[in-house]
Amino acid sequence: MANPALFGRRRSPLQDHDAALVRGAVAGPRGVTLKEIPHLAQITLRGDADDADFIGAVRAALGFELPLAANTVAVSGDVSALWLGPDEWLVVGAPDSETDLSIRLNGTLKGQHVLVVDVTANRTVLELSGPSGRGVLEKACGLDLRPRAFKPGQCAQTNLARTVGILELGQSGAWRIYVRNSFALYLADWLLDAMAEYAIDAAL
């Protein structure tokens, strides 16, 4: 479908803001870093989780089982699937794989009542990492983010500052935040502001 030659003209919401992201990084034992992971392939998938044909067809397309437990993520290689609702998932892949993922899903799901929509350009992804990552998120988010409650491999759709996003905790301990493009600059600015105090060496 898409012509890879055109991708050179793609722009991500934060691509002009690299300097601010770099400047905002905090090193050390209280460190925290924010960066953009642009252009991850994203497909919204909706279908009936109780329908074995649907589950089977998705397995055939992706090579792994869709997660059926609320707010969990299934991963295989570069591709992951985030549970967003009882009949809704976000399939995420490496940049430029959205066409391939769409073709595979549309192929095995042909004839079923499902929705497969390329939403690669709908959101960008922020990655928040470092020992103070959770502390920064606790300023923006009311969910229980304690390690006991929010484990690697979990995700949630939630309020973040005054916008909404999808939060995913990776196996590395870094947080991924899927945020709609128009809010990306606002949220990045908000998080950078929340990170600033960790650069101040003060014993309170």
Added chain:
Amino acid sequence: MTGHRLPSGGRIDRARPLSFRFAGRRYQGFAGDTLASALIANDALLVGRSFKYHRPRGIYAAGAEEPNALVQLGAGAYSEPNARATQVELYDGLTADAVNAWPSLEWDLGALTGLVSGLFVAGFYYKTFMWPRAFWNRVYEPAIRRMAGLGKAPREADPDLYDKVHVHADVLVAGSGPAGLAAALAAARAGADVLIADEQAELGGSLLAARGTLDAWLRATLDELRGMPNVRLLPRTTVFGYYDHNYLCLLERRTDHLGPAAPAGLSRQRLWHVRARQVVLATGAHERPLVFAGNDRPGVMLAGAVSTYINRYAAVPGKRAVVFANNDGAYRTALDLAEAGAQVLAVVDPRESSPGDLPAQVRARGIEILNGQAVAAATGGKRLEAVSIGPLGGGAARGVACDLLAVSGGWSPVVHLFSQSQGKLRWDEAKSCFVPGTAAQAQRSVGAANGTFALGAALAEGLNAGAEAAKDVGFGGWRAPEPPIVDDPKEAPPHPLWQVPGAEGRGKSFVDFQNDVTASDLRLAAREGFESVEHLKRYTTTGMATDQGKTSNVNALAILSDATGRAIPATGTTTFRAPYTPVTYGAMAGRDRGDRLDPIRVTPIHSWHVARGAAFEDVGQWKRPWYYPQGGEDMHAAVRREAKAVRTSLGVLDASTLGKIDVRGPDAAEFLDRVYTNGFRKLGVGRCRYGLMCRDDGMVFDDGVTTRLADDHFFMTTTTGGAARVLEWLEEWLQTEWPHMKVYLTSVTEQWATVSFAGPRAGDVLRELAPAVAVDEESFPFLSMREGVVAGLLARIFRISFTGEPSYEVNVPSHHGLALWEAVMAAGEKHGITPYGTEAMHVLRAEKGFIIVGQETDGTVTPLDLGMDWIVSKQKDFLGKRSFARPDTSRADRKQLVGLLPADPAEVLPEGAQLVWDAAESPVRMVGHVTSSYWSPNLGRGFALALVKGGRDHHGKTILAPLAGKTVAARIVAPNFLDEGGKPLHG
């Protein structure tokens, strides 16, 4: 003792002297002092003037319950009104001023009101200033406001930072006294995540003011808690609100104690939102004053506070002291005073005897105990000079010269948070106080907060509660740790004494010090019929000051109960409300100030608009280009130029903000038929249709163009502001009313960037950018969509128009939006392509009479009111249809959409202007209002859209808009100002 500071002892750091100013004078204190303790050490007890009578007032308490020692802290933008000196940690260079004193603390003119105090009785607002009525606004109120104010809010913007965090805990412990620490220790050892907060700088609560007994236990417990990864200790943090589902709010003062030395970039205060699975309330108790004449003289202090100042701060508030108490506990203060070298002249105890251990120790020190007696009056001016002591039952009184009177009327558990959590209070007759009764949430009260005043019992209760709380959240299998051994003295029960008999007539007996409410005010109110505690509170203002009556509520209630002859439990209590102590607005706002007040949403093309110098309009949270001024143009000139360019050549608009919803499934067409007023089932693949949505009340809700991409697949657009609520509305119907329908929806608003170019040259641009797309009328008719490559980008091209001009809306994935925009600008250059903003877009659509939902509609307008019956299907059912059968929606005098042409073509009516037929009528009948109004460069005149009662029957008539200073006449016309060829219809 040298001066009022002891040479050793206390928890102050004598190696770190600090200098500060209060009311213009320089003083010295030490690290570890509060402003109040440092003032006491300097024998500067007088700290302010009272609210109504401007009576001199001194430091009265040692904590959050302080009613008198309110100060204006700091200066300029950093100034904070009504800070409690008892809670302000001293720092070097601190400056503070007295409040409510003018011209100065020592010589206050307002004190003259004391001479006419008959004016200020209960309900004085309602009585004294009733007549003449006109005097209220001009004379009485301004005068009262000047005299009876406390601190002043700074006028400058707050330069400090504030922030918020949200955390979850297994067990939240409010208060770090012995019971709270014990609870935290037990819960933490069991493995629970524990958060313990205390409003003071140092954890330890009452142990910090006790002489010695548990110092080692306190140190060991704090060390252990600090070393546990599952424990968070929050000193300087007040738990101020307790809401549903164990949701509590805490205010942490992070840098207040550092003053100007606070590091830049750290928040001054932090608001904690805590969701706790279990809560332990260990909030302690407040001592009650005794009510007698002159009980507010500086030098009258709560006994517990006197002990605190001596033991914790090594500051002795007086040298010749009398203790007046109805309970054994206050005898400790007599011992503390004697230990500190003060002369204790007597302990006055209204009880007939005091057989407990502490009175025995007092007696053993040779201090006189006067049983069955009371202090009936205290005299003095800016400092206590003497008290009058006499038998309780009446008889000869004697005067005793003294400079300190330590009083104790018993203790009230701090049940504020318990009560906020909807727990029910219970009156404990033996202890003479309200204690927590039935809890409403997963919560336990322990220690003094639970009426368990003895130290040993409080510790045991805390340990048990901590272990039980942990067990309830899955950390069982642990036994509560053994409490430390405490040798509690044997105590005789207290005897309530709510007001000293015979004191009335000898001067004012204050109950609420901060609001200057006396016992006789309360009794007068009761005589006047204000017998309900809620009425009494509002009528007399007792308990309504910023201290929320922490020292006064129970005394006021007891006096009311006495005056009305009811028992205290039958009298009831007022409701405790958050916040427990005042919270700054800054903390509530957190970081959501300035640009972060609300998210700013931008399109992928935003940077281009900014570079082009666009002025922006806020549409919902979006920043949309409003107009693009060139070379010093004002808004009107820019809009005229832009609107003209679209009609004559070519304009381009960033329409990326339109809401977009992907609709898919075998029932998609049927679903659209139900939610739009018009039909979509017969729409051909690749064709577009404008649709109108109504709510079930028949009122217009949203509009937009929907395109059929395949038999079972539609692409819906919504208004910019309506995107989220339309998706919610549709999902609600699918999930709750029509779950059998096979339709899936998903928002793709931000997947697509939309570049809309319009004007006679629009086709030329598309032809150039999309050579493979047939652009002729037959292959690509109006209201159709083609997929193709535009400027090398995969695109959906919609031939739709919101301007009346030939127009194409090209959608590309949003990461290509800027590339497409730049390509369109380049291709359009030879046609003089003109980027236009929302204002020109509004002018252009209004010239065609196209509505904007939210501008021509306001939730009370039907499609028929808008003259859009052509879009309302007679054949099928749809949301809102049944409402059109209501008589109200077919009234002939409903407001209907019309066009207006002002008689003077140069006139542009203001939007929102009211419209009347006869401006001379009185009262004038308002028959409509202007919804949109612009200057049109294409018509060469001002024009407007309006809603007018029965408007369609009045085409051709003249209607009037009475404005400030003039009345504008306008002719009513059909709401379309251009013909098919774009030529003006109404000239």
